Amino acid sequence: MEVKDVLFMSKGDGESSFFQNSYFTQKVVAMSKPALEKVVESLVSEDFSSYHVLNVADLGCSSNSTTYAIMETVIDSVKRKCKELNYQIPEFQFYLNDLPGNDFNTLFKGLPNFVEKYEGLPCFVVGCPGSFHGRLFPKNSMHLVHSSYGAHWLSKAPRLMDKEGLPLNKGKVYISKTSLPAVKEEYLAQFQEDFSLFLNSRSHEMTRDGRVILTIHGRLSEDPIYELTWEPLAEAIVDMVSLGLIPEEKLDSFNVPYYIPSQKEVKDIVDREGSFELELLETFPIKEGDKSVWNSHEKYIKNLRSFTESMVSHHFGVEIVDKLYGKFAQIMLRDLATHTEPREVISFVVVLRRL
Numbered sequence: 001m002e003v004k005d006v007l008f009m010s011k012g013d014g015e016s017s018f019f020q021n022s023y024f025t026q027k028v029v030a031m032s033k034p035a036l037e038k039v040v041e042s043l044v045s046e047d048f049s050s051y052h053v054l055n056v057a058d059l060g061c062s063s064n065s066t067t068y069a070i071m072e073t074v075i076d077s078v079k080r081k082c083k084e085l086n087y088q089i090p091e092f093q094f095y096l097n098d099l100p101g102n103d104f105n106t107l108f109k110g111l112p113n114f115v116e117k118y119e120g121l122p123c124f125v126v127g128c129p130g131s132f133h134g135r136l137f138p139k140n141s142m143h144l145v146h147s148s149y150g151a152h153w154l155s156k157a158p159r160l161m162d163k164e165g166l167p168l169n170k171g172k173v174y175i176s177k178t179s180l181p182a183v184k185e186e187y188l189a190q191f192q193e194d195f196s197l198f199l200n201s202r203s204h205e206m207t208r209d210g211r212v213i214l215t216i217h218g219r220l221s222e223d224p225i226y227e228l229t230w231e232p233l234a235e236a237i238v239d240m241v242s243l244g245l246i247p248e249e250k251l252d253s254f255n256v257p258y259y260i261p262s263q264k265e266v267k268d269i270v271d272r273e274g275s276f277e278l279e280l281l282e283t284f285p286i287k288e289g290d291k292s293v294w295n296s297h298e299k300y301i302k303n304l305r306s307f308t309e310s311m312v313s314h315h316f317g318v319e320i321v322d323k324l325y326g327k328f329a330q331i332m333l334r335d336l337a338t339h340t341e342p343r344e345v346i347s348f349v350v351v352l353r354r355l
Helices: 023-045 066-085 104-108 111-117 181-205 230-242 248-252 263-273 297-316 318-338
Strands: 053-059 091-098 123-129 142-148 206-218 276-287 344-354
Touching: 023 066, 023 142, 023 206, 023 276, 023 297, 023 344, 053 066, 066 091, 066 111, 066 142, 091 104, 104 123, 111 123, 142 181, 181 206, 181 263, 181 276, 181 344, 206 263, 206 276, 230 248, 230 297, 230 318, 263 276, 263 344, 297 318
Parallel strands: 053 091, 053 142, 091 123, 142 206
Antiparallel strands: 206 344, 276 344
16 A cells, blocks of 8 residues: 555535544644644744744644644744744744645634734745655755644554465454464564655754654554444454455455554664654653544544545545444444443653753
8 A cells, every 4th residue: 555645634614524533633632732832932042043934844734623732832932942042033934744544624714814823924924735754845945844643554554474475463453452462563663664664754844943843643552453433344354254344355355554653663763863852751641532622522533534545545446435334333322322431542742852
């Protein structure tokens, strides 16, 4: 699967779109806001008076309103710190990046309101399509790079086949309890390769002492098994196979390009790549069924569909999607009913300083 060609959040602003179902990412951005404010204030405190333009990138911006919330946090934090230090407020250049399939049209519908709010402040916004697993910007040009729930997506799904070409992860789409050790090893190896490439690409683009702040899906356990989304999706696809609606080989060749790292794995890659100093690695949980995020099970299920559907429809066909997600919803509702204690989605906030 060429991830850069098929991965995007559900488009438009209709009932099933990511725009209307991004409650979780909104919560993540709100919870990571204090860390972003501290990063910006720290950046401004370091000989910032010579900056005429602040170049900021949001990698994996998607198409919802959180992008504008991030831009507002950056501007407000700079203005506050510049006033405190008696610095002139710089001009702002924001680069909004995502893969080419991203719905930039829906994203930029929010631009007039943003511009109106900061009328009189020199602030420029451009779209920047492309994969963050490679270079996106000129050398030594970026002061601040932000990414929320992007860096755990892989550039490609690991190749989970044995020497004879037989599937190693039969009947599954991610690391599960029944997965062979080789599946875990291949997923980790792909994440190590991709996250190292992400860091190396940013290292060329960042100014010295520039900051990267990432919020990524993480795990506290050393066990990489994750059952909240991928296990029910695999079960739904298996059901479609049993009904003869999907060929079995289609399931066996589908593995999601996504990896949930541990803190140690993140730290080890940062240390080995060597371009950045790890300034902060903070953890915060969000409980499954948190009413401030999803006020109903239906909203929760729609959210999951909004970021998985592009991959599923590409691999299995558009004609099967509604039936498959109908089964997925049944399985999710069953699982939510059987877990008396809500499970947690773990997020890491990672702050890196360019050496």
